[in-house]
Amino acid sequence: GAVVSQHPSRVICKSGTSVKIECRSLDFQATTMFWYRQFPKQSLMLMATSNEGSKATYEQGVEKDKFLINHASLTLSTLTVTSAHPEDSSFYICSAPVEGMNTEAFFGQGTRLTVV
């Protein structure tokens, strides 16, 4: 089946620094990828839609200047958390739909971000 790889799986950073999370589709091309955020014991909330070759589309309430998304190629999208603060600590997950798979999306393994 289709594989989406997310890296790193865990990261700890200091307040004020920036962290980059990568999401790669390993065996298919993804013109669209999605970034979700999951708070402890809560559901996944869609943050933004990453579009290859164009600007990302952010959901209401998500700061686009804080969560920078770059979809540089058909297999890679990155999420950069800029000037991270402890409240940004969360589990971030990306997903990519596979064309022709009837809207099924494949998920990365997730990234546990802890800002100290």
Place this chain on the structure above:
Amino acid sequence: AQSVTQLDSQVPVFEEAPVELRCNYSSSVSVYLFWYVQYPNQGLQLLLKYLSGSTLVKGINGFEAEFNKSQTSFHLRKPSVHISDTAEYFCAVTNDYKLSFGAGTTVTVRA
């Protein structure tokens, strides 16, 4: 817009007992329905999906779900659970590629 309600936040169950996780959705258009499982500190894995056709859908690991359009439900069932089924389960709905998730149901299987 779509929304999903998972009626049970936590479901404790004994090993080899059956389990049912309830999911109701609302949407003004036709939707596709999914159940995902999440193990601790991992991403989501698709259990099963309903796109069209037979309302009884069979998935991986012995799970199945039944789509009921009149009740706008998509409940997940397994006749006999294992310890390894302990995880978080999410019901999701979409009519394009964007998924709307329920709040999740934590299943804890005890020996």
